[in-house]
Amino acid sequence: MNQPTQAGPGRRRLAVHCRRIAEDPSFGMAVFVVILLNAGLMGAETYSGLADAHRQVLQLAENGCLTLFTLEMLLRLGAYADRPKAFFRDPWNIFDLLIVASAFLPFLRENTTVLRLLRLARVLRTARFLPHLRILLLAVGRSLPGTASFLFVGALVLYVYAMVGWVCFAQSDPGHYGSIGRAMLTLFLLTTLDGLTDAVRAGLEISRFSIVYYASYALLASFVLVNVLIGVVLNSLDEAREMEEAEARARERAANDMDPADEVRDRIVAARLALDDLEASLSLIPATAKALPDREQERQLESAR
Template identity: 25%
Template sequence: MASIIVGLETYPSFTEKYGTIVNFLEHLILGFFIAEIFIKIGAEGSHPWSYFKNGWNLFDLFIVVALLLPIDNQYFIVLRMLRLLRVFRLISALPRLQILVRALLKSLPSMGYVFLLLCILFYIYGVAGTFLFAENDPIHFSSLPKSILSLFQVVTLEGWTDLMYIQMYGCERYGYDGIEALCTNPSALPLVGVIFFVSFVMLGAMITINLFVGIITSNISDSVDEFKQEQDKKLEKVIKEQNQFSKVSRVEGQLLAIQEQLKDMHSSLERIRTDISDY
């Protein structure tokens, strides 16, 4: 509901028409969030601080505290952005989604090295592309920044063949229709163009991207195992608490039985005392 309201607030007509209702729902949902926090803390029993050991609980607490802060009208856009954070509470509500997010976060260090490798690849091919194709294709390869930007287009596999054909056939025959004035020094490099772009697609779009996918897949598997271990620990904790409760119940039962026996003994003593008095 909170996520839907955040989306509906992007329509000014809806906000103007149902502003009062939206404001009421905002406060109602915030009240539910606060109640949920206290319920979770209370559920920890004699160890309420255990609530703060869970990262998702801290995330929920941060959102609620941020929404409770007094914000002036001039910073209303900040309040709206904070409300947008409530959409992320879906992550804490869906365990399977938590696994995916955890895997992505764990993948960041390894992905950093792959990203560094990709940057080196972009730099090498960017410099080479500038030297090779700057005169023939000034729009895409006249400078190193333009070359790197064009290579980014290639690595996404979006229209990369057009860039290759410009180098293969020359700018006077392909790609510069209507802008012939920019094609001042056409030079066709069919073999070099094919080797350059095909090798870059193989290295950048296939091998490197597959490395990203492999890292994420591996970490998803590890996150699933960690999630199962956490669930097993929670289950063991519940079973342990139930066993302790059962022990307490048995002790209470034994105490009640002893109490009944004492009552019977007391009654017997009273009868004996009465009999002795009568005698």
């Protein structure tokens, strides 16, 4: 059985250097600041007067942000030079690579609207540096199936109450219940309880039993269904938090279960880098400073005699 090809010493040294920079907290903070700066530049471009007066400055700033994003991506790619496949196992790495690479595609750069949307997607990269935001985004994604079920139930309740309202109030209040569409729009606006008092007063002028209609709708649509939606989101948030913790444990387990040969190679590369740094620092020491210990020993021998 053929053994997998091991990365050469040059690639391992490159990966160690790039990994040391990419995993530095100050590097992550700098990238986070550049992302916020890019978002601020996009907001400044929405003011036509400011954009026309400082068009060149804004363009230079945008090119500078793109250059920094490109350098960051090259560093992250270099950090996986000794194991390229591991780079594509992280979904955030793929997302960052697509966002940065899309800025260099000719047919996308020519489309201003698409390019602005892609620039706006860079703001989502802040989730990479904010674990809690990453958990929230994951929770929103996991809550979509439950939200779809909630929307179906909510639409069913809205339709049933709209039909009842059309039957009871179509002739007396055609402006709000003259058709099924108007009735559903009226009830949808009442979901927030805004204008419910006026609707109840108008209904009481038609029939005293209208209070049962509005009270049951407000209880079911504004309280029960909304609380169900909150429960779905909270449940998804717990699942997302558990998934994030499981991934963190898996990464830690993978780091602890590293191949002994790879671990020895990494230690050798780190030791070589440390020796190179020591050799570079020794070359900076003046020759007079190196001769001081020898002169001190001669003085001690003369005093002993």
